[in-house]
Amino acid sequence: MWEKLKETQPAVAKMLVNSLKKDRLAHAYLFEGPRGCGKKETAKVLAKSFFCTASSGPDPCLNCPDCKRIESGNHPDVHFIEAEGQSIKVDQIRHLKKEFSFRGVESSKKVYIVDDAEKMTPGAANSILKFLEEPDGEALAVLMTTQFHRILKTIVSRSQVLTFAPLSPERLVGKLVEEGISDTDARTVSQITYDLEEGIQLCSENWIAQARNKVIQLIDEVSMRPKYAFLTLQEVWMPFFKEKKDMQLGLDLFLIWYRDVLRMQVDQTDLIVYTDQKDKLQEQALKLSQRKLGANLQAVMDAKRKLDANTAPQLLMEQLLLRLQEG
Incomplete structure (x- = not known):
């Protein structure tokens, strides 16, 4: 929940909660920070808040079908992308774009979360860049990285960058x-x-x-x-x-x-x-x-x-x- 995340990442949690309250989420976020500082957990909570219709506030209810399936990793409209071997390949991004061309299974919303985004090959990075430039419908992208300097500047410029501080x-x-x-x-x-x-x-x-x-x-x-x-x-x-x-x-x-x-x-x-x-x-x-x-x-x-x-x-x-x- 957002209150829990505020304990470890107050600046990030405050910004995202305010955006949720005002219904002004960006279409793409770049979470950057060291390993183990809560980027993936924040991405999951954000996806739950984005989909959850059982809660009237920014906090997801955690009990509806959307929240439960996101937690278990099998929501049909939430796509996780991670490296296959040493890199994220262009075919993975093409497959993602194909998935997004289909109508949402239960709503018009779709989320994709890319772990270790710095591992994208040049082809994959350029492919996802076009995706970021032309978001289709209610799409939310979260890219996560521990090596911010390796992310294409054009991707950075088209994303809202949130920096995660390490837990002392x-x-x-x-x-x-x-x-x-x-x-x-x-x-x-x-x-x-x-x-x-x-x-x-x-x-x-x-x-x-x-x-x-x-x-x-x-x-x-x-x-x-x-x-x-x-x-x-x-x-x-x-x-x-x-x-x-x-x-x-x-x-x-x-x-x-x-x-x-x-x-x-x-x-x-x-x-x-x-x-x-x-x-x-x-x-x-x-x-x-x-x-x-x-x-x-x-x-x-x-x-x-x-x-x-x-x-x-x-x-x-x-x-x-x-x-x-x-x-």
């Missing part, structure tokens, strides 16, 4: 703790995402706690038992971090660890995330030079980039372990 780590930790999540897990999650719902999801079924343990175990092997590191990688790491997104989170936890070691070296212990591992962090802080710590951080960031470029995960992790073991 301190605020996120407090919210997660209110949800019954441990302070240790909450602090870890606050370094990975800015979004409360995503944070809660990461903590469900103790996923983040298990992920932390596996990262600590692998780092222990690299540091103290290097000959067992590759066995731990094969038997512990790879079976747990199966999906690409999970692997990225695992590498994020590596980065957090080595940053904590650096914080320990420069006496910034109040900023440490792995608060339950201070003895091990202190041990590595004494053992590793700042040059080596910098090299380790760079190695992990390189691994994250290679994973984005579709390097085989097993090979990528083996290369990372070799770099972490270098003197």
Whole structure:
């Protein structure tokens, strides 16, 4: 609901609520901001408000057929577009335009929501630009991006740009703790995402706690038992971090660890995330030079980039372990 969104994105929520009250929604919005700051949730609430006829105010009722189907992702007149592989292709936009050429199933309204809009190929971007220039009927477009600079300037000029601010780590930790999540897990999650719902999801079924343990175990092997590191990688790491997104989170936890070691070296212990591992962090802080710590951080960031470029995960992790073991 809009009141909830006002807690985390007051400027965005206020602007959209005012537009809904005055019945002056733009035909196209560009939501820009970091990952996990609530862009997708806002787009869904906006779509519900756009379609909902059971509510007289800006807030959707959440109980009518339109609201329920938008929430479940199967509304016939709400179309979600996301990357197929590494990009959003022109054929996806052509299919969308074909869908929009048909009469709405239950009304004249239609909504399309494009996630990671920066991943549109040049053909797709130019195709959707024509779509934005010539909106058909009561159409509402929401494009979302984490890389505003990659969006065509002509698309930006034809959209109302709304900038989403990241949720502060301190605020996120407090919210997660209110949800019954441990302070240790909450602090870890606050370094990975800015979004409360995503944070809660990461903590469900103790996923983040298990992920932390596996990262600590692998780092222990690299540091103290290097000959067992590759066995731990094969038997512990790879079976747990199966999906690409999970692997990225695992590498994020590596980065957090080595940053904590650096914080320990420069006496910034109040900023440490792995608060339950201070003895091990202190041990590595004494053992590793700042040059080596910098090299380790760079190695992990390189691994994250290679994973984005579709390097085989097993090979990528083996290369990372070799770099972490270098003197």
